[in-house]
Structure formats: structure tokens, C-alpha cells
Amino acid sequence: MNVFLSQEVRNFQDKMNGYLMLFNYRMMNFCVKAEPVALLSVTVKNYNAEYDLEEVARIQKPNDFQLEIFPKDQENLDNISTGIFDVHPEFKVETITVKDSSGHEERHLLYTMPEVNKDRRDLLNNTIKAFYDECNANIEACNKKYVARFVELLVERPVELDEMKQAFSEVYDDAKEQAEKLYQAKCDEIEEGYQRYLAKQEELKEKESRQFDLTKGMPLNYEE
Numbered sequence: 001m002n003v004f005l006s007q008e009v010r011n012f013q014d015k016m017n018g019y020l021m022l023f024n025y026r027m028m029n030f031c032v033k034a035e036p037v038a039l040l041s042v043t044v045k046n047y048n049a050e051y052d053l054e055e056v057a058r059i060q061k062p063n064d065f066q067l068e069i070f071p072k073d074q075e076n077l078d079n080i081s082t083g084i085f086d087v088h089p090e091f092k093v094e095t096i097t098v099k100d101s102s103g104h105e106e107r108h109l110l111y112t113m114p115e116v117n118k119d120r121r122d123l124l125n126n127t128i129k130a131f132y133d134e135c136n137a138n139i140e141a142c143n144k145k146y147v148a149r150f151v152e153l154l155v156e157r158p159v160e161l162d163e164m165k166q167a168f169s170e171v172y173d174d175a176k177e178q179a180e181k182l183y184q185a186k187c188d189e190i191e192e193g194y195q196r197y198l199a200k201q202e203e204l205k206e207k208e209s210r211q212f213d214l215t216k217g218m219p220l221n222y223e224e
Contacts, residue, residue, distance in 0.1 A: 005160065008150070009167045015142050016175035023135040023179060027186045030124050031088070031113050032193040034067045044083040046076055056080060068096075069109040077107055090114045115200075116193030124190045132183040139179065143172045 028035045042053040053059070057080055058070040069084070071077050081093060092112040099105050114120060150164050 005164055009171065012142070012146050012168060013171045016139060016171055019135050019138045020175060020178050020182070023131060024182050026131050027128060027182055030128060030186065032116055032189045033064045034061050034113055036061055036067060038088065039067070039084065042083045042087050044076065044079050046079050053080065053083065065113045067111045069111065071108065074107060077109070081109060084111070115197045116190060117197055118194070121190055121194040125187065128183065128186050132179065135179050136176070139172065139175050143168065
């Protein structure tokens with residue numbers, strides 16, 4: 001394959017990678033588990049200026065379902081909270097206050113990912129399917145555009161045309177496979193979240209049932 005055609009294949013692959021990166025970023029923003037990358041689009045307003053979140057705060061992930069945000073300046077705490085709310089209003093937030101040995105207080109924000117009940121599961125599944133379909137449509141349209149272009153250019157050079165078709169096919173097939181993997185991984189994550197929710201609800205019901213059974217066995221106190 002000549003240099004020109006090789007470069008075109010690389011350009012085609014860059015296009016595919018761009019669609020996949022956008023799709024992956026969107027998937028990570030539909031948080032079932034805590035994803036620090038979901039905060040990349042957060043901006044914090046302070047004194048008529050805007051800052052990226054990582055410029056004004058430190059982000060930690062204490063477990064799979066929570067994120068901690070430590071402001072570099074305590075005065076920015078409310079601005080940080082507002083900025084995150086604008087992007088992810090579904091996150092549950094709690095302000096944590098910690099005192100050091102001298103009694104000095106430091107506050108930070110603890111964000112917990114929302115539970116996946118049936119309504120949220122349906123919403124997430126419908127939304128990610130729409131983005132998956134969009135990603136596939138972009139891949140299909142780009143593939144048709146490139147292939148049609150080179151069929152016309154190489155119509156009198158069948159050997160190079162077959163080579164080019166094979167190269168494009170490999171990139172195309174890989175992009176489709178990667179999109180499917182990203183989509184299926186998020187579907188599985190959503191379903192796991194829903195099953196955790198159901199298990200928790202069942203545990204609460206069993207606990208309430210045990211408490212009710214205990215109260216039935218208690219002796220009655222009569223007032224004289």
C-alpha cells in the first residue's frame with residue numbers, strides 16, 4: 001500500500017477512534033459506579049472567572065460508589081457544589097466536617113451515586129441505547145463515505161482497491177466491536193446496579209419483618 005493510501009487508512013481510523021472516545025465519555029457520565037472522569041466537564045465560578053474542577057479541588061474515590069471533593073480553598077466549597085450540581089444533579093451530596101487536633105475545621109464534599117431503581121434503570125438503558133445507535137450511525141456513514149471515495153479513485157487499479165477495502169474493513173470491524181463492548185459493559189453495569197438495589201430492598205423488608213415478629217412476641221403492658 002502506498003504512502004497516500006496508508007495515510008488515508010490512518011485518517012479513517014482516527015475518525016473511528018473519535019466516535020468511540022465520545023461514546024465512551026458519554027457512557028462514563030451515566031454513573032452507576034463512581035467515575036472521576038464524569039467530573040471533567042464541571043466548571044467552578046469564582047470571582048467572575050471559571051476554573052476546571054481539578055484546578056480548585058482534589059478528587060478522591062474512597063470506594064466504587066462515592067467521590068470525595070476536597071477544596072483547595074475552603075471558601076470555594078459552595079461554588080464547587082454548585083458547579084457539580086449543574087452537571088450531575090442526580091448525585092447525592094453530603095458536607096463532611098473534620099476537626100484536627102487543634103480544633104481547626106476542614107470541610108469537603110462526599111458524593112454518592114444514586115441507586116438504580118426500576119425507573120432509573122429504564123432511563124439509563126434507553127439513553128445509552130440512543131447514544132449507541134448514534135455512534136453506530138456515525139461509524140456506518142463514515143465507512144460508506146471513505147469506501148465510496150476510494151472505489152472511484154481506484155476503479156482501474158483492482159489490486160490496490162482490494163487492499164484498501166481490506167484495510168478499511170479491518171478498521172470498521174474493530175470500531176463496531178469496540179462500540180458493542182462499551183455498550184454491553186454499561187448495560188451490564190446498569191443491571192448489576194439494579195440487582196444491588198433489589199437485594200437491598202429485600203434485605204430491608206426482611207429486617208422489617210423480623211422487627212415486626214419480635215414486637216408480636218412482646219408481653220402487653222396494661223395500665224391499672
